Amino acid sequence: MKITPVNMDSRIKLGIRAGDTVDVVQRIKEKDKFRLQSFEGLVLAHKHGNEAGATFTVRRVASGVGVEKVFPLYSPMIDEIKIIKRAKVRRAKLYHIRTKAAKEISRQMRNIRTAKDVPEAEVPAENTKAEVTEKTEAAK
Numbered sequence: 001m002k003i004t005p006v007n008m009d010s011r012i013k014l015g016i017r018a019g020d021t022v023d024v025v026q027r028i029k030e031k032d033k034f035r036l037q038s039f040e041g042l043v044l045a046h047k048h049g050n051e052a053g054a055t056f057t058v059r060r061v062a063s064g065v066g067v068e069k070v071f072p073l074y075s076p077m078i079d080e081i082k083i084i085k086r087a088k089v090r091r092a093k094l095y096h097i098r099t100k101a102a103k104e105i106s107r108q109m110r111n112i113r114t115a116k117d118v119p120e121a122e123v124p125a126e127n128t129k130a131e132v133t134e135k136t137e138a139a140k
């Protein structure tokens with residue numbers, strides 16, 4: 001009995017776990033055609049082991065916004081999964097990365113605000129409006 005057209009053994013051998021940086025190439029249907037779209041990010045969680053309903057959550061930052069996607073491990077819409085980097089982590093689920101990223105961004109915003117609050121030194125204008133009108137009248 002075959003549950004999915006995907007080669008399940010190859011997906012099991014990948015051994016995806018939390019802390020991996022993966023590139024998931026997904027097939028997306030638009031009207032009649034299929035196109036491939038890559039989603040590269042950090043695996044936050046791998047759930048349900050290697051059974052038929054196994055999923056893994058991938059997080060990436062796109063245009064300054066954190067984006068998370070939950071992929072079914074044996075989905076036929078996933079063309080390929082590449083493990084780019086393996087990291088040694090001490091947790092099975094890395095949900096704390098969300099708050100860690102938010103704290104990092106708020107700290108950066110704080111630093112930007114303090115830098116812009118510092119008044120710039122007054123730079124004397126070389127040509128004031130009165131001087132410009134005097135020069136144009138003299139040229140006439």
